[in-house]
Amino acid sequence: MIVKSIRETVAGMWSLLVGMKVTSKNFIQPNITVHYPRQSVKSLEGYRGHIELVPNEDDPFKSKCIACNSCVRICPSACISLKASKPKKAAAKEGAADGAEDKKAPAKKAKPELLSFVLDYNYCCLCGLCVQSCPSGALRYSSDVYLAGFSRQEFVIDLLARLQYQAQKKGAANG
Amino acid sequence: MIEPILILQMIEAIPIQLMIIFAGLLATVSFIGLNAILLVYLERKVAGFIHRRPGPYEVGPHGILQPFADGLKLVGKQIFTPTGADSFLYWLAPMISMAPALVCFLVIPFGPHLQIFNTNVGMVLILAFTGINVLALCIAGWTSQNKYSLLGAARDISQSVAYEIPLLLSILPIIFMTGTFNLFDIAMKQGSWPWQWFIVYQPLAFIIFFICALAETNRAPFDLPEAESELTAGFHTEYSGMGFALFFLSEYAYMVIAACVTAVLFLGGFHGPGVSGWWWFLAKVYILLLIMIWIRWTFPRVRFDQLLNICWKWLIPLAVINLLVTLLVIAL
Amino acid sequence: MNLDLRLDTSGDFYAQKFQPTKRDDTLILNMGPQHPSTHGVLRILLEIDGEYIVRAEPVLGYIHRMHEKMAEVMSYPQYLPNPARTDYLHALAWGWAHVGAVERIMGIEVPERAEYIRVITCELNRINSHLLWWGAYLLDLGAFTPIMYSFDDREIIMDIMQRITGSRLTYCYYRFGGVSDDIDDRFVNETREQCARMKERFKMYKDLVTDNFILRKRVEEIGEISVQTCRKYGATGPVLRGSGQAYDVRRAEPYSVYDRFDFNIPAYDTCDAMGRYMVRMDEMQESIKIIEQALDSLPQGDFIHPKAPKRAKPPAGDVYFAVEGARGKIGMHLVSDGGKSAYRLKLRAPGFSNLSLFAEVSQGTLISDAVSILGSLDLVIPEIDR
Numbered sequence: 001m002i003v004k005s006i007r008e009t010v011a012g013m014w015s016l017l018v019g020m021k022v023t024s025k026n027f028i029q030p031n032i033t034v035h036y037p038r039q040s041v042k043s044l045e046g047y048r049g050h051i052e053l054v055p056n057e058d059d060p061f062k063s064k065c066i067a068c069n070s071c072v073r074i075c076p077s078a079c080i081s082l083k084a085s086k087p088k089k090a091a092a093k094e095g096a097a098d099g100a101e102d103k104k105a106p107a108k109k110a111k112p113e114l115l116s117f118v119l120d121y122n123y124c125c126l127c128g129l130c131v132q133s134c135p136s137g138a139l140r141y142s143s144d145v146y147l148a149g150f151s152r153q154e155f156v157i158d159l160l161a162r163l164q165y166q167a168q169k170k171g172a173a174n175g
Numbered sequence: 176m177i178e179p180i181l182i183l184q185m186i187e188a189i190p191i192q193l194m195i196i197f198a199g200l201l202a203t204v205s206f207i208g209l210n211a212i213l214l215v216y217l218e219r220k221v222a223g224f225i226h227r228r229p230g231p232y233e234v235g236p237h238g239i240l241q242p243f244a245d246g247l248k249l250v251g252k253q254i255f256t257p258t259g260a261d262s263f264l265y266w267l268a269p270m271i272s273m274a275p276a277l278v279c280f281l282v283i284p285f286g287p288h289l290q291i292f293n294t295n296v297g298m299v300l301i302l303a304f305t306g307i308n309v310l311a312l313c314i315a316g317w318t319s320q321n322k323y324s325l326l327g328a329a330r331d332i333s334q335s336v337a338y339e340i341p342l343l344l345s346i347l348p349i350i351f352m353t354g355t356f357n358l359f360d361i362a363m364k365q366g367s368w369p370w371q372w373f374i375v376y377q378p379l380a381f382i383i384f385f386i387c388a389l390a391e392t393n394r395a396p397f398d399l400p401e402a403e404s405e406l407t408a409g410f411h412t413e414y415s416g417m418g419f420a421l422f423f424l425s426e427y428a429y430m431v432i433a434a435c436v437t438a439v440l441f442l443g444g445f446h447g448p449g450v451s452g453w454w455w456f457l458a459k460v461y462i463l464l465l466i467m468i469w470i471r472w473t474f475p476r477v478r479f480d481q482l483l484n485i486c487w488k489w490l491i492p493l494a495v496i497n498l499l500v501t502l503l504v505i506a507l
Numbered sequence: 508m509n510l511d512l513r514l515d516t517s518g519d520f521y522a523q524k525f526q527p528t529k530r531d532d533t534l535i536l537n538m539g540p541q542h543p544s545t546h547g548v549l550r551i552l553l554e555i556d557g558e559y560i561v562r563a564e565p566v567l568g569y570i571h572r573m574h575e576k577m578a579e580v581m582s583y584p585q586y587l588p589n590p591a592r593t594d595y596l597h598a599l600a601w602g603w604a605h606v607g608a609v610e611r612i613m614g615i616e617v618p619e620r621a622e623y624i625r626v627i628t629c630e631l632n633r634i635n636s637h638l639l640w641w642g643a644y645l646l647d648l649g650a651f652t653p654i655m656y657s658f659d660d661r662e663i664i665m666d667i668m669q670r671i672t673g674s675r676l677t678y679c680y681y682r683f684g685g686v687s688d689d690i691d692d693r694f695v696n697e698t699r700e701q702c703a704r705m706k707e708r709f710k711m712y713k714d715l716v717t718d719n720f721i722l723r724k725r726v727e728e729i730g731e732i733s734v735q736t737c738r739k740y741g742a743t744g745p746v747l748r749g750s751g752q753a754y755d756v757r758r759a760e761p762y763s764v765y766d767r768f769d770f771n772i773p774a775y776d777t778c779d780a781m782g783r784y785m786v787r788m789d790e791m792q793e794s795i796k797i798i799e800q801a802l803d804s805l806p807q808g809d810f811i812h813p814k815a816p817k818r819a820k821p822p823a824g825d826v827y828f829a830v831e832g833a834r835g836k837i838g839m840h841l842v843s844d845g846g847k848s849a850y851r852l853k854l855r856a857p858g859f860s861n862l863s864l865f866a867e868v869s870q871g872t873l874i875s876d877a878v879s880i881l882g883s884l885d886l887v888i889p890e891i892d893r
Contacts, residue, residue: 009489012720016474022715023225023473023652032659033228046670076585127588127679132687133817141673226655322536326558326874395649396721404544404647405878473715475722476649478875479558 048128049142050121053163060167063160064138067112071130071139079120080130084112114160121147121155192292196281199291203280211427215242218468225472249423252416259320260413268318269414269421272311275304276428283435284359286445286453297358298346301436302339305391305429309335312400315422316410327409330479331400334390337486342387344494345380348501349373349440358436362444367451372443379497381441383490385463388433390482393426395471399479434463521566525552533561536874540569544647544878547888549862553877560877563869565862571892578852583609583683583819586849590839591677593854594890596636598678599629600832601890606681607762608828608841608852612821613683620808621685622764627698627801628668628680629830630794634705635664636833637787637794640885644784645716647882648725653716660701660708667697683819685811695802702795709792717788726780730868730880733778740867741860744835745790746884749783751776756831768800780883787885820847834858834885858884858891 034041053063067084131139149155216231216239223230231238256262282297284290294300309332316328350356352373353364365372374381390397401409411422438444438459447455477485525535539550548569554562574593578586590605591598603625610617617625638661642654665675671690672680680687716722737747747754753774757765773789775782823845829838835857844850861884869877 009720012723015718015720018714019473019716019719020469022711023469026227026656027221027224027469029227031224031227031229035229035232046673048673074582074584076581076588125588125592125677125679126674128673128687129584129587129679132682133584222651225652227659228655322534329557398649402649402875404649405875407543472652474650475645475716475719475725476875477721478725479873481724 044143044145047141047143047145048126049144049147050119050124050126050157051130051139051159052142053117053159054138054140055163055167060170061164063114063117063163064136065114065117066136066138067114068135070133070135074129074133076127076129077123077125079123080118081120082117083115085115117159119157119159121157122152196292199281200277202291203277206280207276207424207428207431210431211424212242212246214427214430214464215245217464218471221465221468222472225469246420249416249420254417255413255415257320257413261318264314265318266418268311268315269418269425270311271314272308272425273421273428275307276425276432278304279432280435282358283432284362284439284444285456287451289445289453290359293357293359295355295357298350298356298361298436301358301432302343302346305432306335306339308425308429311425312410315414316400319410319413321413323406323408324410324412327400327402327406327412330402330406331393331410334393334397334399334482337483338387338390338490341383341486341490341494342391344491344498345383345387346440347498348377348380351498351501351505352376358439358444362439362446365443365446367443367446367448369443369448372441372446374441377441377497377501379493380501381437383494383497384440385437386485386490388437389467389470390486392429392433394430394467396474396476397482398471398476399482402476404476430464430467431460434460434467437463521550521552521564525554525562525564530556530561532556539566544881545888546643546886549886549888549891551865551877551881553874555874558873558875560869560872560874563866563877565865567859567862567892569892570889572889574893575852575854578849580848582847583821583849584817586852587682588677588679590854591679592889593856593893594832594834594837594858594887595677596639596887597632597833598676599625599632599680600830600837602678602681603629603763604828604830604832604837604839606683607830608826608839609683609819609821611828612824612826612841612843613816613819615684615815616812617684617763618809618812619764619806620689621810621812623801623805624686624690624810625681626764626768627690627798627805628672628678628686630798630801631664631668631698632678633833634791634794635661637791638664640787640833641712641716644882644885645722647878648722650716650722653712656708656711656715660705663701663704667694667701670694682811682815684815685809687811689810695805698798699802702799705791705795709788712788717784723781725875725879726784726883727777729780729876730872730883731778732864732868736864736867740864742835742864743857743860744832744885745783745786746835746861746864748772748774748786749780749883750778751782756829756836760829762828762830764801765797767804768797770797770800780879783883783885818847820845829855832857834887834890835861854893856890856893858886858888862886862891 053065056062056064065082067082069082072078072080072082128141131141147155219241220230220238229238231241234240234244256265279301281292282290282294282300284293312331313328316324316326316331319325349361353361355361369375393400399409400406401411406412411419414422435456438456442459442463443455445451445453445456447458522535522537533554533556536553536555537550538553539545540548545551550566550569552564552566553560572592574589577589581589586605587602590601594601609615638657642657645651645653668678669675671688671694672678673688674680732742732746732750734747734750734752736742737750737752742750743754743756751774753772755772756762758772770793771789773786773793775785821841821843823843825840825842827838827840829836831837836855837857838853838855840851840853840855841849842851842853865881865884869880872880
């Protein structure tokens with residue numbers, strides 16, 4: 001009994017030394033962390049930032065959005081709100097918001113123009129359902145990782161203004 | 176108006192011993208402060224490197240000013256007394272914890288000519304004064320009006336009471352071998368080479384002493400009075416600002432004392448290969464402190480009853496056997 | 508309003524309900540909802556005699572977010588991100604339970620490749636969950652270093668998963684009839700590399716922690732839970748397997764393609780915290796085995812059924828679908844009335860059942876042991892409160 005207990009204790013003491021060996025080995029190995037302000041993480045591939053609008057191929061100031069409202073409907077957090085002008089039959093469309101899908105085909109003639117596309121990023125849960133549900137591929141994730149602000153208001157983002165700003169910047173850079 | 180001569184005479188009238196002690200205390204305070212700064216930095220850096228991260232890095236080059244930033248933060252915090260706490264005792268406790276640590280440094284021989292107060296009862300003095308710390312933690316836990324603090328204080332008392340015994344028993348063989356309580360004499364009895372140190376003659380006593388020192392200073396894996404995951408912060412749960420800082424400082428001070436005493440008793444004090452001096456002493460002390468830090472960042476915490484079991488079932492019997500064998504050898 | 512109740516300083520409703528006791532030498536200790544070892548907002552009322560626990564009672568509800576009610580309000584696809592928020596550590600298993608239930612009631616066929624992708628990602632997620640538990644448990648026991656090493660491994664897995672799923676923790680990856688994105692060669696290679704790396708890391712973990720004398724003393728013969736107790740409270744997962752019963756939903760009622768893989772169900776009949784610890788450590792290795800087999804036999808094809816419905820509208824009826832999560836059996840009982848959203852969705856959270864037995868098991872133990880037992884149950888409070 002005593003012999004067994006002594007043997008167990010000696011083996012236990014040895015296990016403690018083994019543990020110290022492990023930590024000492026790690027002590028001399030190089031750091032694996034990233035010193036953030038001086039370095040940044042290399043692979044942000046696949047990172048889902050907040051959504052942004054994809055510009056039209058012909059006109060970078062215009063979005064591909066067809067204002068079908070499917071992103072608004074699928075969003076679990078209800079953080080997307082968009083307004084679109086319906087050039088001719090605006091009033092009729094407004095009344096039948098639920099049946100927007102059925103009217104997609106006839107709406108081709110009179111393309112609704114996007115007036116505003118506001119994302120309330122405070123409530124966004126980054127599920128990506130809006131991007132997947134978009135029939136025209138007008139939404140994508142931005143790769144904006146370093147987001148910080150002083151008020152909630154800063155995260156209510158007007159995506160259309162953002163698109164136009166980006167196009168402007170791009171245009172300035174090109175020409 | 177007093178003549179300058181008179182002032183000189185007045186100064187001469189003060190016993191020289193008292194002046195040395197006063198100067199020594201000042202030196203000790205600065206030494207503790209310096210050590211605390213170094214140890215805070217060292218602890219965090221070592222922990223960082225063990226975790227494969229850089230540790231403090233932002234304040235100053237390689238985070239070297241981090242301890243100052245920490246200190247500044249603690250000084251700037253609100254001094255807060257919980258409702259229902261006895262505010263006199265509550266604020267007395269950190270001071271009681273800190274004050275004895277200053278005295279202990281007086282008798283430690285840092286070098287052949289670097290000892291503030293050489294006395295024949297140096298070892299006894301250290302043991303007596305470090306014991307006061309228990310009282311401080313007890314008061315802190317009791318007056319905090321917090322159940323976690325109370326549990327922490329209860330743990331600390333039983334832990335300290337238990338570990339005083341093997342601590343003393345592991346020192347006794349050295350005392351018998353040298354025949355003195357004088358730390359300077361004990362250091363002088365050892366040679367400059369490692370095989371002339373008492374650790375070679377008393378390896379078991381060294382291990383017991385080191386374990387007990389860890390337990391006495393509430394270091395992991397014996398940090399039960401402040402076991403974070405069980406008692407949030409144990410006896411200093413309610414302390415903020417400088418109250419907490421004093422506990423923190425005294426913990427590091429006691430760590431340094433424990434390392435100093437270990438170095439004197441078992442590792443030849445200021446002796447070392449080549450030229451003996453305070454540099455060898457500091458090197459030994461810091462190696463011991465590094466081992467303490469290393470242990471802290473490696474092991475889980477023991478349980479409370481296991482802690483007492485280790486003491487009563489293993490350390491005390493082993494220390495007694497070791498003492499008896501030593502006495503037998505000396506007698507022969 | 509009862510003013511007396513408001514003026515009473517002896518605690519809140521739960522504490523007062525807990526007060527009546529025949530002994531007058533005990534202390535009521537309120538552990539949580541802010542306490543380092545309750546991981547979140549679990550509150551436990553303890554009646555202690557010295558350091559020994561006379562009585563314990565978990566108080567829940569501090570992070571109740573009405574996930575079940577939300578299912579009744581949101582449409583089926585809208586509810587997709589929700590399950591990941593109940594148990595943020597094994598998000599994919601919860602997501603799987605949800606899509607599985609909807610697929611079963613609607614009879615949606617899942618392509619084989621999608622099933623394989625689900626298995627691989629779910630097992631990676633399980634490893635992640637167990638790694639975090641391992642680190643956090645050691646943190647409870649007072650060792651700080653292991654959590655840093657486990658996070659090192661977790662980061663790599665999260666990087667791999669992020670490329671495919673787009674998130675690092677609360678994944679919303681599974682869709683009705685498949686998954687949202689296909690995996691590529693880079694994912695396969697990186698996963699293989701990580702599997703090989705993990706095998707080396709497990710050796711280090713064993714040296715540093717599993718064999719450690721102090722840890723063994725802290726977990727062996729602590730919190731013994733018999734199989735009967737587990738059955739009484741409906742405990743599943745590693746808690747049940749740590750009590751010697753090799754019950755695993757992946758084997759007991761195989762879903763998806765789990766019946767094609769060769770893996771063991773680790774079970775330890777020591778019934779103590781060490782048994783549960785070892786079950787989880789072994790399970791990580793079994794998960795790696797499953798992942799490697801799945802990667803070897805990964806079929807080509809669609810990652811989502813081409814005719815998968817965009818807007819799910821299941822027929823009236825009810826269905827139960829269970830998966831094996833990192834904490835035990837995750838069940839979703841879906842009752843549909845044929846509408847756009849569920850009539851009722853009952854979430855069976857394994858953590859809730861596992862926590863229930865704590866009150867019985869912790870009696871007569873030390874506070875330190877209670878922390879050890881609590882940790883060994885692997886609680887995720889948002890999942891318990893839902």
